[in-house]
Amino acid sequence: MQTQINLRSPFYVKVEQANLTSVRLDLHVYTGTFVSNANVPDSTKRYQITKKPIGIKDFVVFEVSELIRDYLQIEFNGEYNGYNVWVNIIATAVGGSGTTTISPSIANGFTGFDGYGYFEEGANPIITTPVFLSNNTILKLDDSSISIPLNTSNVQSVAYLLNGEIVRIGMISTSTSSNEQIEYTTNGVNGSDSFQSRVIIAGGTFEDNVCLVGFEDDFILNDFDSIHVTYTDNDVSKVKILKVKNISECKYDPIKVTFVNKFGALQDIIFFKKSIEKTDVNGEEFKASVFDLDTLSYKTYKHQRTQFMVQGNDSYTMNTGYMPEDYNEVIEQLMLSEQVWATFVTDTEVLVRPLVPKTKSVTYKTSVNDKLIDYTIDFDIANNKINNIR
Numbered sequence: 001m002q003t004q005i006n007l008r009s010p011f012y013v014k015v016e017q018a019n020l021t022s023v024r025l026d027l028h029v030y031t032g033t034f035v036s037n038a039n040v041p042d043s044t045k046r047y048q049i050t051k052k053p054i055g056i057k058d059f060v061v062f063e064v065s066e067l068i069r070d071y072l073q074i075e076f077n078g079e080y081n082g083y084n085v086w087v088n089i090i091a092t093a094v095g096g097s098g099t100t101t102i103s104p105s106i107a108n109g110f111t112g113f114d115g116y117g118y119f120e121e122g123a124n125p126i127i128t129t130p131v132f133l134s135n136n137t138i139l140k141l142d143d144s145s146i147s148i149p150l151n152t153s154n155v156q157s158v159a160y161l162l163n164g165e166i167v168r169i170g171m172i173s174t175s176t177s178s179n180e181q182i183e184y185t186t187n188g189v190n191g192s193d194s195f196q197s198r199v200i201i202a203g204g205t206f207e208d209n210v211c212l213v214g215f216e217d218d219f220i221l222n223d224f225d226s227i228h229v230t231y232t233d234n235d236v237s238k239v240k241i242l243k244v245k246n247i248s249e250c251k252y253d254p255i256k257v258t259f260v261n262k263f264g265a266l267q268d269i270i271f272f273k274k275s276i277e278k279t280d281v282n283g284e285e286f287k288a289s290v291f292d293l294d295t296l297s298y299k300t301y302k303h304q305r306t307q308f309m310v311q312g313n314d315s316y317t318m319n320t321g322y323m324p325e326d327y328n329e330v331i332e333q334l335m336l337s338e339q340v341w342a343t344f345v346t347d348t349e350v351l352v353r354p355l356v357p358k359t360k361s362v363t364y365k366t367s368v369n370d371k372l373i374d375y376t377i378d379f380d381i382a383n384n385k386i387n388n389i390r
Contacts, residue, residue, distance in 0.1 A: 021095025113264030
């Protein structure tokens, strides 16, 4: 099994040997099917680096995460897909004697994730968790699906339960494909978060009516209150339990925000309460002469103050509503994410828009200090209002 490494944090490879002169490091990065070091083709080689030891030291150290991350691109268009890269490292010691020691072992290759470790987690953070989430409680909108990122290298099955009874179960298998190292298990249709969005994705037209509202008030589709994930840890079978809370929101239109979390997986957070949309406009201005010397007059409808290079940017202020305390970690990872999207559902389309968190400081709340926990976050839409792509 390949070691799973975080590419937003440094990853060091140490090559040690007595009387060492230099080390050549061949770095292979690719997607698709994994290939062992012995069979990796030259076409996947991205870098060849040679380093010499410093002074009388018998080792050299390479930092490779930034080089690898250049070849990892994550996208989100409403569908949850895995994005990872395979990494093979081949080290050749030159001029040394004795046994070459490489730490960590590079023999079995690596799986690159767009994640990171915290300072307190130490150097070379690796991923072993079965579920690529830090929170154990998940807030879900009534009659909506949720997508949970699972680690296919050690997860065996996932079960959805309601009041202790299994309502759905799925098997998870390992894969040698780079885009199947994360499996987004869902209780619904991928990219569909409500009855309305399911209709639109299927090509239909959503028409709201009193009967439908009454039906949704009386019945909850895709209902469950916990998810049990069975996985293997050092050849021992274990179960991780995620609690699920169904939230009913009748007044506001909830907005789903999807971001790349600390494990390099797509994670959702629902902003259930009030949202405010705003457009900021900026541009340049000059004063023009509108006076006609021939007639000694001017037209009163002409602009004396004239604008040019006018551009706008949309922004949103969103409120989470009340949430459990373990969502503090989710908010933190949202703020630290470099890739964020929002999904907006209208009567005719499901639209995914890229976001940039504009809020740069958050004071975390606790049940002891604040009783109820909620957050308001400002986002900018990550593109200009007027299309100026060239």
